[in-house]
Amino acid sequence: MALGMLVNGKWTTEWTEHDESGNFQRMQTKFRGTLDKLQEDDRGRYSLYVSYACPWAHRTIMTLQLLGLQDFVNLIVVEPHVGEMGWYFSEKYKDKNYGFKYLQELYLKADSNYTGRVTVPVLWDGKEETIVNNESLEIIKMFNDTFREFSNKKFNLFDENLSDKIAGEIDYNYDAINNACYRTGFAKSQEVYELEVTQLFKELEKLDAKLAGRKFLVGDSLTGADISLLPTLLRFDVAYHGIFKCNIKRLKDFQNIERYKNDLLAIESIANTFKPDQIKSLYYKVVELNPSGIVPLGQA
Numbered sequence: 001m002a003l004g005m006l007v008n009g010k011w012t013t014e015w016t017e018h019d020e021s022g023n024f025q026r027m028q029t030k031f032r033g034t035l036d037k038l039q040e041d042d043r044g045r046y047s048l049y050v051s052y053a054c055p056w057a058h059r060t061i062m063t064l065q066l067l068g069l070q071d072f073v074n075l076i077v078v079e080p081h082v083g084e085m086g087w088y089f090s091e092k093y094k095d096k097n098y099g100f101k102y103l104q105e106l107y108l109k110a111d112s113n114y115t116g117r118v119t120v121p122v123l124w125d126g127k128e129e130t131i132v133n134n135e136s137l138e139i140i141k142m143f144n145d146t147f148r149e150f151s152n153k154k155f156n157l158f159d160e161n162l163s164d165k166i167a168g169e170i171d172y173n174y175d176a177i178n179n180a181c182y183r184t185g186f187a188k189s190q191e192v193y194e195l196e197v198t199q200l201f202k203e204l205e206k207l208d209a210k211l212a213g214r215k216f217l218v219g220d221s222l223t224g225a226d227i228s229l230l231p232t233l234l235r236f237d238v239a240y241h242g243i244f245k246c247n248i249k250r251l252k253d254f255q256n257i258e259r260y261k262n263d264l265l266a267i268e269s270i271a272n273t274f275k276p277d278q279i280k281s282l283y284y285k286v287v288e289l290n291p292s293g294i295v296p297l298g299q300a
């Protein structure tokens with residue numbers, strides 16, 4: 001992965017996601033639209049652009065599959081590697097809408113002056129030819145709340161009666177675990193790294209205790225809180241332990257977290273979204289972290 005971004009519509013290799021002390025600070029996403037009501041005519045109108053390797057996109061793929069929305073929304077997958085020009089398409093991973101070569105072309109179609117990172121996931125509106133939203137949590141909520149009318153309705157991941165608890169878990173875990181792995185991996189000083197990794201493992205201990213005797217984070221069924229956390233857990237021993245140096249313990253050393261993760265992975269529409277080789281390859285090819293780009297054969 002060579003990190004870069006668009007500035008006023010032009011691709012640069014700038015990457016400004018650190019503060020002066022070397023702390024990783026994630027840039028905010030720019031497209032934050034919502035959809036309130038859909039019609040049967042909207043079948044095929046929207047596309048979800050993803051990479052199976054990306055944890056944020058992984059949330060949206062899981063949700064799409066759990067809700068059975070594959071006939072309503074087109075799934076478009078990028079090559080599992082971030083190249084010199086960011087995410088790209090290939091013979092195998094085609095942009096079925098426009099035949100674009102790079103994902104940045106989609107962003108520029110939505111806004112020719114766009115400034116920001118070119119990230120997945122993207123929820124694309126093929127009728128208006130614009131990006132509805134590129135923030136994973138907002139996309140999974142929209143799938144559940146707006147698109148679910150056209151789904152098999154097997155799951156309701158954001159039950160209104162549990163919404164405060166679900167939102168609380170998602171917020172807490174984002175900071176404590178999901179993004180903490182990135183803050184650890186992208187720390188630019190020994191001091192920042194040590195603080196982050198120590199705190200992350202304290203939080204994992206807490207999570208392990210919380211999951212004792214529990215199948216789900218909130219209530220007694222699968223919710224958006226589980227879907228938001230799980231992609232990070234699935235990347236932990238596969239990639240974060242090595243390349244992000246999140247290595248005080250392996251995730252499989254946490255008994256309850258490991259059982260929780262494996263129980264969720266037993267759900268078919270989750271299992272078939274987990275592609276460990278793509279995950280390893282994406283993270284170990286981040287040039288800033290691993291200049292040789294060598295991907296290890298094993299994992300923690």
Ligand SMILES: N[C@@H](CCC(=O)N[C@@H](CS)C(=O)NCC(=O)O)C(=O)O
Nearest residue numbers: 054055056117119120121134135136
């Ligand atoms: N806030 C976004 C984050 C998405 C994100 O950071 N995606 C990464 C992949 S894991 C990406 O596309 N990175 C490419 C880049 O920054 O150039 C979300 O949750 O949807």
